[in-house]
Amino acid sequence: MDNQAAGGLAVEGVSVEFGGLLALDAVSLECRVGEVVGVIGPNGAGKTTLFNVVCGFVRPTSGRLVLNGRTLVHHRPHDLARLKVARTLQGVGLVPGLTILENVMLGAQSLLKADFLSALLGAWRSSQEETRCRRRSRALLDELGIGEFAGWYPGALPYGVQKRASLARALIADPALLLLDEPASGLSSDDMDELGGYLKSLSSRMGVLLVEHHMDLVMSTCDRLVVLNFGRVIAGGTPNEVSADPEVTRAYLGEEVRRVPDTEGPGPDA
Ligand SMILES: Nc1ncnc2c1ncn2[C@@H]1O[C@H](COP(=O)(O)OP(=O)(O)OP(=O)(O)O)[C@@H](O)[C@H]1O
Ligand SMILES: [Mg+2]
Numbered sequence: 114m115d116n117q118a119a120g121g122l123a124v125e126g127v128s129v130e131f132g133g134l135l136a137l138d139a140v141s142l143e144c145r146v147g148e149v150v151g152v153i154g155p156n157g158a159g160k161t162t163l164f165n166v167v168c169g170f171v172r173p174t175s176g177r178l179v180l181n182g183r184t185l186v187h188h189r190p191h192d193l194a195r196l197k198v199a200r201t202l203q204g205v206g207l208v209p210g211l212t213i214l215e216n217v218m219l220g221a222q223s224l225l226k227a228d229f230l231s232a233l234l235g236a237w238r239s240s241q242e243e244t245r246c247r248r249r250s251r252a253l254l255d256e257l258g259i260g261e262f263a264g265w266y267p268g269a270l271p272y273g274v275q276k277r278a279s280l281a282r283a284l285i286a287d288p289a290l291l292l293l294d295e296p297a298s299g300l301s302s303d304d305m306d307e308l309g310g311y312l313k314s315l316s317s318r319m320g321v322l323l324v325e326h327h328m329d330l331v332m333s334t335c336d337r338l339v340v341l342n343f344g345r346v347i348a349g350g351t352p353n354e355v356s357a358d359p360e361v362t363r364a365y366l367g368e369e370v371r372r373v374p375d376t377e378g379p380g381p382d383a
Pocket of ligand 2: 160161162203
């Protein structure tokens, strides 16, 4: 198994219990560099909990994580930059008192030798360090089409711009594994199309684990899907395989992909 996980993440039989609630029940999945893996499922299925386990915010009750062939033992959120793992939060999570550019630079703080707050006050260990980080942050903002907002504060900007900035903040650490928790929530359908293309392009240099409720985006962007329901993996496979799985339709996709039965019963318009 360790070999299979080389160059990516393997979640192996991970369970998480909150009080009496089994939020994850022996969940296994893999995400390798070069692929976008979607994690889908109804509200409360355990998707964010899964991310919290990978990021070291929540300790699994049982099971293990293997990253690039090595088992992670008691890792913590502050280890993520070193492990080359980055995530975006469900929502936005930008710091309101910092500009968009500063927020993106904040994503690099654990990579910097100088502490970020002192850095903001001008005490960077070297001016090259600051210049390099600033240049890279600006380039990412441009790449995401929001360069013009670098000097703005998040609260003054549309939600879609804030979402892109939070993606830039995750990318500044140059991750090998990127975890995205509902990156398309609140985006227009044009923004969503662009995001899908961008995520595909990112996967050439990293593994992308995508939690998302927008099925159009999931189906067009993901190489593989894992479906959670009540903390359990109920299906996995290509988007086509998963959308044809009756258990998935029952548990989650429901109305969206319901097919008219061949021989019996009324169709959806009846
Ligand atoms: N810290 C916690 N303490 C207790 N219960 C929790 C905690 N975090 C999550 N849960 C519970 O665990 C279950 C899984 O929650 P989780 O947030 O992972 O679901 P989700 O799939 O991300 O849902 P959504 O699609 O709504 O974001 C839910 O029943 C939730 O109430
Ligand atoms: Mg969630």
